[in-house]
Amino acid sequence: MIKKIDNLTKHLYGQLFVACILGAVQVFAFAPFEQWWVIYPTFVGFFLLQKQLQKSTRRYFLVSFIFSISSLIATLCWIYVSMDLYGGMPKIVSALLIVLLCAYLAIYPSLALWASTRLSGVSDTQRYLLLIPVFWLISDWFRGYVLTGFPWAYLGYSHADTPLVGFAPVLGVQGITLAVMVICGALTLLIQKQKIGLSLSVISALLISGFILQQQQYTIAQPSINVSLVQGNIDQNEKWKKEQLSPSLQKYSALSETGLDDQTELIIWPESAIAALDVNVQAFLQPLSADLAAKNKTLMTGIIGYESKTDSYYNSIVTLGKLPNQQLPQRQGYSLQSENRYQKHHLLPIGEFVPFEKLLRPLAPYFNLPMSSFQRGTQLQNNLQTEQVSIAAAICYEIAFPELLRKNIGEKTGVLLTVSNDAWFGNSIGPDQHLQIARMRAIEFARPLLRSTNNGVTAIFDASGNELGRLPVNVAAVLSKKIQPTFGQTPYQYAGSYPLYLYCLLVLLGLFLSSKYKKHKTKS
Incomplete structure (x- = not known):
């Protein structure tokens, strides 16, 4: 041989x-x-x-x-x-x-x-x-x-x-x-x-x-909180159609209503779960936020943010429901002006912005995907806040950039959150690789990680990267677990890749x- x-x-x-x-x-x-x-x-x-x-x-x-x-x-x-x-x-x-x-x-x-x-x-x-x-x-x-x-x-x-x-x-x-x-x-x-x-x-x-x-x-465990990740399993071919918006919102609302127990404090919906501009769905968001606050629950959801002054669109996460008590009016509850949101910084080429778009967009529908003209959020952003914990967020592809996430994690950041929509890739091996990458972030920063997706793989990891639970792909379901936020710093969080550069x-x-x-x- x-x-x-x-x-x-x-x-x-x-x-x-x-x-x-x-x-x-x-x-x-x-x-x-x-x-x-x-x-x-x-x-x-x-x-x-x-x-x-x-x-x-x-x-x-x-x-x-x-x-x-x-x-x-x-x-x-x-x-x-x-x-x-x-x-x-x-x-x-x-x-x-x-x-x-x-x-x-x-x-x-x-x-x-x-x-x-x-x-x-x-x-x-x-x-x-x-x-x-x-x-x-x-x-x-x-x-x-x-x-x-x-x-x-x-x-x-x-x-x-x-x-x-x-x-x-x-x-x-x-x-x-x-x-x-x-x-x-x-x-x-x-x-x-x-x-x-x-x-x-x-x-x-x-x-x-x-x-x-x-x-x-490397980090110190804090009092546990109860979280629920909602996987809507919305058909990607239907997701961005106007007539599908109302059924999608009803589906997520129903899952959040019937799939949770009374102990749930934090609910997560995936990337662009609300496939619409935030300015156009205030009649849905405001009552939902008030209802959640009355039940002592907080919801974080993917949505399309819009700023009319600059005519800019952002792939965003907004926070609804029960929020920390703060003196600033814009932080007392959800509003279009609320600072308790995250705007994606590292955009995906073709999917979220098109380089040389005047040349490429006319060539094929692939260069004209829905919502492929986003603006970048700033590189450094405040953590998302709930009454129990501060959360560092990353949307979809961003989770593959540990240095970006590292810059937004402080000693009092308790949990990592990534929302995604991997329905673009069907039943391929891509979503599993994406989950594997996300898991590594939990290990690098010694913090629990929540990963909420539209159709899979939705999962929760503890601060050591151990899987606490996941949902099967292509089903509409809710994953509820108790997690322990952690405070502190890992050596990598403190120094990043600089020791390797020196080596x-x-x-x-x-x-x-x-x-x-x-x-x-x-x-x-």
């Missing part, structure tokens, strides 16, 4: 085939499959494959690109569902657009893998344990930032149920990614029978450190100086 593989990888087409398979298999490391161990044989296999390519850096980039793009296509294929169902384009065009998106995203890891071969004077040990992990982190950061960023499927997300998750509250999800890449390098050295003692020590140190960190308590800088500087020293010594 090994001889057959060796024969296959002697030629370019065989190398590309093996790289494609290794990359595609990585999808199984992420939700809903969650086979985290898959990461290791795929990367080790690729590193061993690259040993045959070091004499040709062009071929190495090509093989790296195939490895990366196949991984991304397998992992992000769910985006095709929205294009196929709502794009109004031929299937072949939708598929081509997905390939082009993944080809662009694949440039970043491909450059990282290719660049790791360009620094001369670096030993295999330094390359596998230091250089490749650092370049991989840098490529992830660029992918998550350039052109508004797409920080999806970071390797660390696949390891939420392993000892390495202990690094998340200290260094964030990318701290786990770094540990994963270092272990991949150490395993490669072991298979090649190089630095066996060092490799075993590195793997053991990372696993033990992660386990110890996992046992630490990468020091590693690259050290390897550069070491390479220069070796060259100088050789010439001498």
